[in-house]
Amino acid sequence: EAGVTQSPTHLIKTRGQQATLRCSPISGHTSVYWYQQALGLGLQFLLWYDEGEERNRGNFPPRFSGRQFPNYSSELNVNALELEDSALYLCASSNEQGRHGYTFGSGTRLTVV
Amino acid sequence: GNSVTQMEGPVTLSEEAFLTINCTYTATGYPSLFWYVQYPGEGLQLLLKATKADDKGSNKGFEATYRKETTSFHLEKGSVQVSDSAVYFCALMIYNQGGKLIFGQGTELSVKP
Numbered sequence: 001e002a003g004v005t006q007s008p009t010h011l012i013k014t015r016g017q018q019a020t021l022r023c024s025p026i027s028g029h030t031s032v033y034w035y036q037q038a039l040g041l042g043l044q045f046l047l048w049y050d051e052g053e054e055r056n057r058g059n060f061p062p063r064f065s066g067r068q069f070p071n072y073s074s075e076l077n078v079n080a081l082e083l084e085d086s087a088l089y090l091c092a093s094s095n096e097q098g099r100h101g102y103t104f105g106s107g108t109r110l111t112v113v
Numbered sequence: 114g115n116s117v118t119q120m121e122g123p124v125t126l127s128e129e130a131f132l133t134i135n136c137t138y139t140a141t142g143y144p145s146l147f148w149y150v151q152y153p154g155e156g157l158q159l160l161l162k163a164t165k166a167d168d169k170g171s172n173k174g175f176e177a178t179y180r181k182e183t184t185s186f187h188l189e190k191g192s193v194q195v196s197d198s199a200v201y202f203c204a205l206m207i208y209n210q211g212g213k214l215i216f217g218q219g220t221e222l223s224v225k226p
Binding site (some may be wrong): 105 | 116145147149156157158159162164205206208209211212213214215216217218219
Protein backbone atom coordinates (compact mmCIF):
# COMPACT_ATOMS: atom_id res chain seq x y z
CA GLU A 1 0.00 0.00 0.00
CA ALA A 2 1.38 3.39 -0.97
CA GLY A 3 1.90 5.80 1.88
CA VAL A 4 1.20 9.50 1.98
CA THR A 5 3.09 11.14 -0.86
CA GLN A 6 4.11 14.78 -1.00
CA SER A 7 5.55 16.82 -3.82
CA PRO A 8 7.85 18.45 -4.45
CA THR A 9 10.45 17.24 -1.97
CA HIS A 10 12.22 20.57 -2.00
CA LEU A 11 11.06 23.99 -3.13
CA ILE A 12 12.99 27.23 -3.28
CA LYS A 13 11.08 30.47 -3.71
CA THR A 14 11.78 34.15 -3.53
CA ARG A 15 10.13 36.39 -0.95
CA GLY A 16 6.77 37.60 -2.22
CA GLN A 17 6.18 34.65 -4.53
CA GLN A 18 3.57 31.93 -4.13
CA ALA A 19 4.24 28.29 -3.28
CA THR A 20 2.02 25.29 -3.99
CA LEU A 21 2.58 22.04 -2.14
CA ARG A 22 0.76 18.81 -2.95
CA CYS A 23 -0.28 15.77 -0.97
CA SER A 24 -1.82 12.42 -1.87
CA PRO A 25 -3.34 10.53 1.06
CA ILE A 26 -3.39 6.83 1.69
CA SER A 27 -6.11 5.12 -0.31
CA GLY A 28 -9.31 5.09 1.71
CA HIS A 29 -8.34 8.03 3.91
CA THR A 30 -10.69 10.97 3.62
CA SER A 31 -8.95 13.41 5.96
CA VAL A 32 -5.82 15.39 5.15
CA TYR A 33 -3.89 17.52 7.63
CA TRP A 34 -1.13 20.04 7.08
CA TYR A 35 1.54 20.90 9.63
CA GLN A 36 4.45 23.31 9.60
CA GLN A 37 7.71 22.29 11.25
CA ALA A 38 9.89 25.34 11.47
CA LEU A 39 13.29 25.23 13.10
CA GLY A 40 12.94 25.69 16.84
CA LEU A 41 9.14 25.99 16.73
CA GLY A 42 8.05 22.38 16.76
CA LEU A 43 5.04 21.11 14.86
CA GLN A 44 2.29 23.63 14.27
CA PHE A 45 -1.15 22.64 13.00
CA LEU A 46 -2.13 24.44 9.81
CA LEU A 47 -5.25 22.95 8.25
CA TRP A 48 -7.58 19.96 8.31
CA TYR A 49 -9.64 18.87 5.31
CA ASP A 50 -12.23 16.14 5.40
CA GLU A 51 -14.55 15.07 2.61
CA GLY A 52 -13.56 18.07 0.55
CA GLU A 53 -14.22 20.69 3.19
CA GLU A 54 -11.99 22.70 5.50
CA ARG A 55 -12.83 21.51 9.02
CA ASN A 56 -10.34 23.35 11.15
CA ARG A 57 -7.61 25.89 10.82
CA GLY A 58 -4.60 26.72 12.97
CA ASN A 59 -3.35 30.11 13.98
CA PHE A 60 -1.90 31.13 10.63
CA PRO A 61 -2.62 34.17 8.44
CA PRO A 62 -5.05 33.90 5.50
CA ARG A 63 -2.22 33.77 2.98
CA PHE A 64 -1.95 30.12 4.02
CA SER A 65 -4.79 28.34 2.25
CA GLY A 66 -5.56 25.06 0.63
CA ARG A 67 -8.15 22.75 -0.76
CA GLN A 68 -9.05 19.10 -1.02
CA PHE A 69 -10.03 17.55 -4.31
CA PRO A 70 -12.71 14.91 -4.97
CA ASN A 71 -10.05 12.18 -4.94
CA TYR A 72 -9.07 13.43 -1.43
CA SER A 73 -5.69 14.72 -2.51
CA SER A 74 -4.87 18.18 -1.27
CA GLU A 75 -2.77 21.19 -1.97
CA LEU A 76 -1.45 23.89 0.31
CA ASN A 77 -0.90 27.36 -1.09
CA VAL A 78 1.22 29.97 0.58
CA ASN A 79 0.94 33.45 -0.92
CA ALA A 80 3.22 36.45 -0.47
CA LEU A 81 6.00 34.30 0.91
CA GLU A 82 8.04 35.60 3.81
CA LEU A 83 11.45 34.42 4.97
CA GLU A 84 9.82 33.03 8.13
CA ASP A 85 7.77 30.63 6.01
CA SER A 86 10.90 28.55 5.43
CA ALA A 87 10.09 25.20 7.04
CA LEU A 88 9.31 21.56 6.50
CA TYR A 89 5.63 21.19 5.59
CA LEU A 90 4.18 17.85 6.55
CA CYS A 91 0.98 16.36 5.24
CA ALA A 92 -0.83 13.54 7.00
CA SER A 93 -3.91 11.52 6.28
CA SER A 94 -6.33 9.48 8.34
CA ASN A 95 -9.68 7.80 8.38
CA GLU A 96 -12.27 8.16 11.13
CA GLN A 97 -11.11 11.74 11.62
CA GLY A 98 -7.81 10.71 13.12
CA ARG A 99 -9.16 8.64 15.96
CA HIS A 100 -6.34 6.09 15.56
CA GLY A 101 -3.62 8.55 14.60
CA TYR A 102 -2.33 9.92 11.37
CA THR A 103 0.05 8.67 8.72
CA PHE A 104 2.54 11.33 7.71
CA GLY A 105 4.32 11.96 4.46
CA SER A 106 8.02 12.79 4.22
CA GLY A 107 7.34 16.48 3.79
CA THR A 108 8.20 19.34 1.48
CA ARG A 109 11.15 21.49 2.47
CA LEU A 110 10.28 25.07 1.53
CA THR A 111 13.08 27.59 1.49
CA VAL A 112 12.29 31.26 0.99
CA VAL A 113 15.20 33.44 -0.05
CA GLY B 114 -6.29 24.41 26.97
CA ASN B 115 -4.74 21.19 25.72
CA SER B 116 -0.98 20.79 25.78
CA VAL B 117 1.85 18.27 25.88
CA THR B 118 5.15 18.65 27.73
CA GLN B 119 8.15 16.45 27.06
CA MET B 120 11.48 16.21 28.78
CA GLU B 121 14.09 18.31 27.11
CA GLY B 122 16.81 16.80 25.03
CA PRO B 123 19.12 15.92 23.67
CA VAL B 124 19.32 12.59 25.44
CA THR B 125 22.55 10.67 24.84
CA LEU B 126 22.77 6.99 25.75
CA SER B 127 25.08 4.11 25.13
CA GLU B 128 23.86 1.13 23.14
CA GLU B 129 21.80 -1.33 25.24
CA ALA B 130 21.00 1.30 27.86
CA PHE B 131 17.47 1.77 29.25
CA LEU B 132 15.49 4.63 27.80
CA THR B 133 12.79 6.77 29.39
CA ILE B 134 11.39 9.88 27.75
CA ASN B 135 8.88 11.64 29.97
CA CYS B 136 5.64 13.05 28.60
CA THR B 137 2.83 14.72 30.51
CA TYR B 138 -0.32 16.27 29.17
CA THR B 139 -3.12 18.65 29.96
CA ALA B 140 -6.46 18.00 28.32
CA THR B 141 -10.00 19.25 28.68
CA GLY B 142 -11.53 16.07 27.36
CA TYR B 143 -10.55 12.42 26.98
CA PRO B 144 -7.52 12.31 24.72
CA SER B 145 -5.93 9.61 22.70
CA LEU B 146 -2.16 9.61 23.17
CA PHE B 147 0.57 8.93 20.64
CA TRP B 148 4.31 8.69 20.24
CA TYR B 149 5.76 9.59 16.86
CA VAL B 150 9.37 9.24 15.73
CA GLN B 151 11.21 11.35 13.18
CA TYR B 152 14.42 9.98 11.71
CA PRO B 153 16.84 12.49 10.15
CA GLY B 154 15.52 13.96 6.93
CA GLU B 155 12.20 12.12 7.13
CA GLY B 156 8.61 12.74 8.11
CA LEU B 157 6.94 11.44 11.25
CA GLN B 158 6.14 7.78 11.84
CA LEU B 159 3.57 6.59 14.33
CA LEU B 160 5.44 4.55 16.92
CA LEU B 161 2.64 3.60 19.29
CA LYS B 162 -0.69 4.78 20.64
CA ALA B 163 -3.17 4.38 23.49
CA THR B 164 -6.77 5.48 23.34
CA LYS B 165 -7.95 5.12 26.93
CA ALA B 166 -6.66 5.08 30.49
CA ASP B 167 -4.43 2.13 31.48
CA ASP B 168 -3.92 1.09 27.84
CA LYS B 169 -0.36 0.15 26.99
CA GLY B 170 0.92 0.88 23.51
CA SER B 171 3.92 -1.07 22.25
CA ASN B 172 5.96 -1.39 19.09
CA LYS B 173 9.56 -2.30 18.17
CA GLY B 174 10.47 -2.77 21.84
CA PHE B 175 9.08 0.62 22.87
CA GLU B 176 6.25 0.85 25.38
CA ALA B 177 4.12 3.58 26.93
CA THR B 178 1.21 3.34 29.37
CA TYR B 179 -1.64 5.85 29.48
CA ARG B 180 -1.76 7.02 33.10
CA LYS B 181 -4.80 9.17 33.70
CA GLU B 182 -4.04 9.71 37.40
CA THR B 183 -0.67 11.27 36.63
CA THR B 184 -1.64 12.57 33.14
CA SER B 185 1.43 10.90 31.73
CA PHE B 186 2.48 8.76 28.78
CA HIS B 187 6.18 8.07 29.28
CA LEU B 188 8.08 6.25 26.54
CA GLU B 189 10.37 3.39 27.56
CA LYS B 190 12.67 0.88 25.92
CA GLY B 191 14.72 -1.69 27.71
CA SER B 192 17.74 -1.74 25.41
CA VAL B 193 18.31 0.98 22.83
CA GLN B 194 20.20 0.56 19.58
CA VAL B 195 22.14 3.04 17.47
CA SER B 196 19.32 2.84 14.93
CA ASP B 197 16.92 4.30 17.52
CA SER B 198 18.65 7.67 17.22
CA ALA B 199 15.89 10.08 16.19
CA VAL B 200 13.56 12.76 17.51
CA TYR B 201 10.58 11.48 19.49
CA PHE B 202 7.32 13.41 19.74
CA CYS B 203 4.54 12.83 22.23
CA ALA B 204 1.11 13.95 21.04
CA LEU B 205 -2.53 13.99 22.02
CA MET B 206 -5.78 14.26 20.13
CA ILE B 207 -9.28 14.72 21.40
CA TYR B 208 -11.77 13.29 19.01
CA ASN B 209 -14.39 15.78 17.85
CA GLN B 210 -12.29 18.74 18.95
CA GLY B 211 -10.98 19.89 15.62
CA GLY B 212 -9.06 16.83 14.46
CA LYS B 213 -5.64 18.16 15.25
CA LEU B 214 -2.78 16.46 16.96
CA ILE B 215 -1.15 18.55 19.65
CA PHE B 216 2.55 17.79 19.85
CA GLY B 217 5.16 18.17 22.51
CA GLN B 218 8.35 19.94 21.55
CA GLY B 219 10.18 16.71 20.70
CA THR B 220 13.09 14.96 22.39
CA GLU B 221 16.22 14.18 20.44
CA LEU B 222 17.78 10.82 21.25
CA SER B 223 21.33 9.97 20.30
CA VAL B 224 22.58 6.42 20.90
CA LYS B 225 26.33 5.82 20.80
CA PRO B 226 27.91 2.44 20.02
